[in-house]
Amino acid sequence: MSRPVCLVSGSSSGIGAATVAEFAAHGCDIALNYNSGRERAEAIALELRRQHGVEVLTIGADLAQREAPFHLVDQTFAHFGRLDVAISNSGVSNLLRDARGKVVRYRFHETPIDHLDQEMERVLSLNLLGAYRLAQRSLKLMIDQAQRELDAGAQPAHRSILFISSISDVAPDSTRIPYGVSKAGLNHVVAGAAFEGGAYGITVNALRPGVVDTPITTRPSGIANEETGKEYTVAEIYDLMALGGSQPIRRIGKPEEIAAAAYAFTHLPYMTGQLIAVDGGFTLINGFPNRELFFQEGLRRRRQGQR
Numbered sequence: 001m002s003r004p005v006c007l008v009s010g011s012s013s014g015i016g017a018a019t020v021a022e023f024a025a026h027g028c029d030i031a032l033n034y035n036s037g038r039e040r041a042e043a044i045a046l047e048l049r050r051q052h053g054v055e056v057l058t059i060g061a062d063l064a065q066r067e068a069p070f071h072l073v074d075q076t077f078a079h080f081g082r083l084d085v086a087i088s089n090s091g092v093s094n095l096l097r098d099a100r101g102k103v104v105r106y107r108f109h110e111t112p113i114d115h116l117d118q119e120m121e122r123v124l125s126l127n128l129l130g131a132y133r134l135a136q137r138s139l140k141l142m143i144d145q146a147q148r149e150l151d152a153g154a155q156p157a158h159r160s161i162l163f164i165s166s167i168s169d170v171a172p173d174s175t176r177i178p179y180g181v182s183k184a185g186l187n188h189v190v191a192g193a194a195f196e197g198g199a200y201g202i203t204v205n206a207l208r209p210g211v212v213d214t215p216i217t218t219r220p221s222g223i224a225n226e227e228t229g230k231e232y233t234v235a236e237i238y239d240l241m242a243l244g245g246s247q248p249i250r251r252i253g254k255p256e257e258i259a260a261a262a263y264a265f266t267h268l269p270y271m272t273g274q275l276i277a278v279d280g281g282f283t284l285i286n287g288f289p290n291r292e293l294f295f296q297e298g299l300r301r302r303r304q305g306q307r
């Protein structure tokens with residue numbers, strides 16, 4: 001019998017790369033997708049074949065383009081003849097760079113109109129539309145497979161679709177509204193697809209990571225270290241906040257921890273339609289553990305006559 005097949009979009013880096021490694025370690029054949037990182041993708045594929053003896057198909061595709069997500073799923077199915085797990089992971093932040101490569105960050109109400117449109121289009125075309133299309137075609141092919149099993153008088157095997165979403169689907173950030181919109185939009189895709197897949201043994205869920213140490217979070221934060229003058233990365237800022245008690249687990253996440261959760265969540269036949277945070281408890285904050293901080297800040301502002 002052939003091995004289970006797992007497709008992971010954006011698996012040339014970060015969480016996606018850790019996820020293909022996790023599935024390969026469990027004996028799955030892999031469809032590994034990259035956009036700009038062809039060399040990285042080939043190196044990962046080589047290593048997975050060597051370490052685990054599984055088949056790895058690398059497919060370059062810009063999933064922000066209309067037809068690309070459909071082709072990616074079709075190519076995977078044409079090559080392996082089956083699709084057991086589809087993970088939509090590719091994603092970008094909405095932050096745009098200027099001509100010198102510096103990230104441009106505006107507060108919402110101060111954002112120029114062109115910039116406002118560009119950042120929303122950039123992030124929705126991949127994070128929402130790309131993921132939506134990838135899930136649609138995966139669900140269709142999975143239902144076809146299940147129907148063939150039903151026609152043959154067998155129970156359909158468990159198959160699964162997982163979105164790597166984010167706690168940003170609800171956590172507010174006024175400079176990253178498009179990113180939050182893209183992830184919040186996926187919540188409705190999860191629910192709709194879960195209803196259609198259920199009768200065929202297909203589960204559909206979203207895994208919502210908190211802050212994870214990957215290239216997406218190693219960009220400059222705009223905040224300088226007071227002692228060295230060197231700018232902190234976003235990951236360093238959140239790691240310090242975690243250390244200071246902003247979340248129960250006092251560090252940011254590792255890609256391997258999200259990958260382990262992705263494997264678990266795609267192997268639970270009775271869990272579907274769920275939006276699950278794997279975030280070290282970040283979403284428990286609600287301001288409460290920071291009461292001392294906020295109190296001190298309130299006192300400081302009152303002393304300065306501010307409201």
Ligand SMILES: NC(=O)c1ccc[n+]([C@@H]2O[C@H](COP(=O)([O-])OP(=O)(O)OC[C@H]3O[C@@H](n4cnc5c(N)ncnc54)[C@H](OP(=O)(O)O)[C@@H]3O)[C@@H](O)[C@H]2O)c1
Pocket residue numbers: 009010011012013014015016033034035036037038061062063064089090091092126164165166167208209210211212213214215216217
């Ligand atoms: N890191 C975090 O703190 C965090 C938290 C919550 C959610 N997430 C989500 O986790 C997912 C993975 O992010 P990451 O942190 O692992 O970031 P990452 O290391 O930057 O990886 C992003 C992946 O997406 C791919 N990608 C980018 N543009 C693409 C396009 N147009 N078409 C196809 N693939 C494209 C990249 O491929 P190439 O490198 O080959 O271009 C790369 O493999 C994203 O959906 C992100 O929103 C991350």
